[in-house]
Amino acid sequence: MRVQLDGSERRILTELQGNARLTNQELAERIALSPSPCWRRVRSLEERGVIRGYVTLLDPRKVGIGESVFCNVTLERHTEGAVERFEMEVMRHPEILECYAMTGDADYLLRVVVDEVRSYDRFLQEFIFRLPGVANVRSHFALRAVKYDTALPLGQFDEQDP
Numbered sequence: 563m564r565v566q567l568d569g570s571e572r573r574i575l576t577e578l579q580g581n582a583r584l585t586n587q588e589l590a591e592r593i594a595l596s597p598s599p600c601w602r603r604v605r606s607l608e609e610r611g612v613i614r615g616y617v618t619l620l621d622p623r624k625v626g627i628g629e630s631v632f633c634n635v636t637l638e639r640h641t642e643g644a645v646e647r648f649e650m651e652v653m654r655h656p657e658i659l660e661c662y663a664m665t666g667d668a669d670y671l672l673r674v675v676v677d678e679v680r681s682y683d684r685f686l687q688e689f690i691f692r693l694p695g696v697a698n699v700r701s702h703f704a705l706r707a708v709k710y711d712t713a714l715p716l717g718q719f720d721e722q723d724p
Contacts, residue, residue, distance in 0.1 A: 563613050567572055569593060572716045574603055575612070579713035582616045593653065598623060619712065627675045634668035635690065636698040644695040651693055657685060
């Protein structure tokens with residue numbers, strides 16, 4: 563369900579997406595609010611579920627993750643049980659950072675990170691290929707990230723405040 567955001571809330575979210583470690587004082591100064599109303603708005607955004615949490619972004623290479631692989635998976639059947647089982651198994655694997663149910667040729671698109679190609683081969687052999695109901699798997703190794711951003715484009719699709 564979509565939550566209506568006013569201009570101040572969009573500015574708060576834009577600032578926090580860029581740096582979630584801002585103090586309330588710094589945030590209030592950046593968006594031209596006093597600290598108390600700024601804090602109330604942040605709390606409201608958290609309570610309404612707009613802000614789901616705060617994370618630290620790591621440099622994958624510096625922590626030994628050298629490969630990012632996009633994996634298309636097609637299931638043999640699309641029964642409720644097959645879909646549910648596949649999705650539950652995906653949730654158990656931390657190397658799968660993202661999983662999307664797709665339209666088109668593949669049923670799912672996975673984003674998998676591993677330290678090296680051999681680890682991805684092991685992931686396929688020990689997990690993906692052993693799942694019942696998997697009909698086809700196509701893997702695409704990323705050569706380099708051209709653009710990677712976690713910030714959502716707020717206000718891009720809404721009418722601007724007068």
